[in-house]
Amino acid sequence: MNPDLRAIARLRGEPGFDEAVLATSFGEEDPGVRPHALVRARSAADVSLAVLWARGRNWKVACCSGGHAWSQNHIRDGGLLIDLSALDGIAIDPVKRSAEVGPGCVSGDLDAALSPHGLFFPVAHAFSVGMGGFLLQGGFGWNSRMVGLGCDNVTGADVVLADGMLIHANHAQNEDVFWALRGSGTGFFGIVTKYYLALHKRPGFTGIKMQVFRLRHLEKVVRWANEIGPQISSQVEFQMVVNRRAFGIFSHGIEIVTPVLAESRPEAKELVAFIDNGPLRPAASLTLPLIGAPLGSIMKVAEKIIFPTGTRWHADNVWLDGPVEQVIPVLREAAETQPGAPSHILWLNWNPAPRARDAMAFSIEARTYLAFYGGLRGKKWQPSDRDWATKAAGSLMTNSVGSQLADENLLRRPARVLSEPNLSRLEALRTQYDPARRFFSFGGN
Template sequence: MPLSLPNPLPSLPPSFPIYWRDDVHYEHARIGRVFNHRRPDRYPIAVVEAKREEHIVEAVKLAKTLNCRVSVRSGGHSWAAWSVRDDAVLIDLGKFFELSYDSETNVAKVSPSTTGRMLNTLLGHHGRFFPGGHCPDVGIGGFALQGGMGWNCKNWGWACERVLGVDVVTADGELVHCDKSQNTDLYFAARGAGPGFPGIVTRFYLQTLPVYSCMRSAAYFYSKEDYRKAVSWIIKLAGDYDPDTEIVAVSSYPPGCDELRVMVLLVTFKNSEDDARKALQVAEDCQPPGKVDGWFMKPTSLRCEYDDQAAANPEGHRYCADNAYVSNDADVVSVMEQAFTTLPTRKSFALWYAMAPCSRRPLPDMALSMQSDHYLALYTIWEQKHDDAKNRAWVKDTMRGVEQHSVGAYLGDSDFQSRQTRFWGQEQGKRLMQVRKERDPQGRICGFLDEGDKSGVEGLPNEHHWLL
C-alpha cells in the first residue's frame, strides 16, 4: 500500500517548490528528467524541485516530519533510475544551479546537476578542463559520487580524485562542509559511495586541469570475424601506451552499416600536432592487417566527442546496462567474445575500456577502490516496451558468462536489482557501510536500490551473488 498523503498537508514556506502525488505536475516531475525511457513503476510521495540550498534542507526536514525517505536526482542519468523511489520525498536538483571558477586556485565550484558539457564550456573560457563523463549530459552529482570514469581515466585517474571537498545536507538536515580535514568520513564516502552516499551533496569543489589545444583520433574498424585479432592487439598495446591517450574497443553497428564492426579508437589530448602524431603513430604502425575502415590523425575536440557520445546514447530510448572489471589474469578476449559478437539490437553496443596503468597504482584513501585493467560494459538500446524482456535477458545471459571471471563492477553502469557483486575493496566496503550507519541510522536517504528496495541502513553485501 502506498503511503497516503498527509491530511492536512504540512505547512511549508510560501512558494516552496513541491508537487504532491495528486498534483497535475507530479508525473512530469517524477520521471520527466529520467534519461532511460524504461521508466519505473515507483512513486515518491512528493517531488521537491529545489532551487536553493534552503529548499534541500527544508525537504529533508519535511521527510523527517512525514517519517519517510529522501531520494535525490542530479542529472537523471542513472540507468536504473535510482532517484525514483516508492513513498520517498524526491529532491530534484535540476533547477538548483551554481557554477563558478576561481582562477587563483584553479578550483571550480559546481552544483550537482551541472553537466560535463556545461562545466567544460565555462572552463574552456579560462583555458581549463575537467575530465567529466563522456556523455555531455551526465550530471556531476551521480557521476563524481560513484567515482567518475571520465576522459582518459586510464592515465589521469578517477574524476573523484579531483574532488577537493563537498558541501552536504546530512540525513539530519544539517549543512556541513567535508574535505580532507573536516567531516572526513563523509569526504571518504563522497568519493565512491555512489547512490549509497548518506547525505545530499549540494556543491562539489573540483580541481581542474589545463585544457589541451590539439585533440586527434585514430580508429581501426574490423569485421566481427576479426574480433579476436583486433581486441588481442589493443589489449597488448594499451597498458603502457602514451599517457595522454584514451583507448577503447567498441562493438556496434556503425550508422549506415548492416554489419557488426569492432572499432578500436584512440583519442589523444596534446598541445601540438607533432605530439599527437607521435602518440598515435605507435598504433598506426602495428595495426593488424584486414581493417575494413578507419582514420588517422582526425582532428577532434571535446565538442565533437560529446556529439558522438550523445549520438551513440540517443534520448527517448529504453536502456539496460551492466558491466564488469574483468580479472587481469583472465583470458579477456574469450571472456568478452559473446558481448562483442552477439549484440541484440542495431543501436546497442559493448565496450572494453582500457584502465591500465592507473588500475595498478595504489588509490588515495577513498571509498572508490575497485578496478582492474579491463572494463567491460554492455549498453543495450531499443525503443519498444515489448522488447524489454528479450534485451534484458541478453544482458543477463551475457553477464553470466563474464561475471565469474571478474573482480567486481563499477557502480555507474550497474543495477543492484539485477545483480549483486563487489563494488569496493573489502576494507573500504566495510568502512563505507559503517559511515552510512553512523551518519544515517534511520535510513533517511534511500541508498542502494536492490531487489525490492530492501537494503536500507545495511547497504550492500559487497560480495559476488554466487558467494552469498
C-alpha cells in the same frame, strides 16, 4: 508543509506527477514505481527543508542530478525524490585553478566554462551527465588516465545530512564524510549540494583516431587490444566498441575509438601511431586519420550517436584482470545476441597507473573495463533484450574483481562495487550519520 517547499513539491496523484518523475531519468524505461513526492530543489536550503519534511513523515529519501543512472536507481517505491538539476551553478577561479559547481551542472557546460580560461577537469564523456552522480560514483572522465578520476580532483563538498544540517567536508573537517562522498555513489548517506574542484591546464590538442573491423575479426582484435593496452600512453583512451551499425560499414562490427589529449597535433599523432602501424591494419575495413576537434563537439556528437534520447537503457559492467581467453567466449556470445543499435559493448583498456590514491571510498578498478549497454528503441525488440546486459556481465562474475557504479544494475544483479574494508567502513559511517537509514542506498536498500 512549509510554504516555500510547497511551491517546488509535487505529490503522487497530482496532475503531471508521473511525467515529472520520469523526466528525471535520461532513459525512457518506466521502472513501474513512484515516490510519494518529488521536490525540485533550488538551493541547499531547499534540500535541507525537503530532508526534514521527509523525516517528519518517516519517508526515505533519494536524489538525482542529471538522471543518467542506467538502472534508474533514484526512482524508488515510496519516499521522497529530490531533483538537484536546478543546482547547476559554476564559479571558476582561474588564478587558484579551482571551481565550485552544483550537482546539477552538466559535464559539457562545465567544460565549456573552463575552456576560455585554458583550464580542464576530467568531466564525463557524455555532454549531459550531471556532476552530482558522476563525482559520487568515482568519475571516470576525459583524460582520467592522465589527471585522475573526478573524485581524485574533489577538494571539498557541501553536504546535507539526514538531520537536515548543512555541513562542509574536506581533508580538514568532517573527514569521514569527505572520504565517503568520493566513490560511494548511491551508497552515500547524504546529499551533496556543491562540489569544490581542483583544475588542470587544458591540453593544447584534442582529437580522435578510429579504425573499424567486421565482427568476424572479433577474437584477434580483442587479443591485440589486450596485449597492447599496457603500452599505450595515459594520454590516449583506447576503446573497443562492438556495434551492430559500426561506423563506415553500417553492419555488425568493432570500432577502435582512441580519443587523445596532447599538447600538439604532432604529439597526438605520434601517440596513436600504433593504430596505423598495428599488425591488424590489413584486416581493417577502414582506418581514419587523426581528426582534431574541440572536446565539447566530440562530447555532443558521441552522445547523440551512442546514447540517443528516446531509448530504454539497460546496462551492466565488470572490471577484469584475468586471462583474456576466459573473456572471449562471453564476448562472442554477447555480440551474437546483442540487441539492435544503439546497443553496444564497450571495452576500455584502463590499465590504472601505479598511484597511491587519496583515501576515499572508491576502491575497485582493474586492467580492463567491460560494459554492456542495451539500448532499446521503438517496438523492434524482445522482452529478453532487457536482460542482455545483465546476463553478459553475470557470465563474467567469476572472472571479475567487481563492478563500477557508473554503469551497474544493482537492482537486478548484486555485485561488489567497493572493497570489503571500504564497504564495512561505509556502513559503519551510515550507522553514525544516518541511523534511521533515511537515505536509500545500494540496490533495493
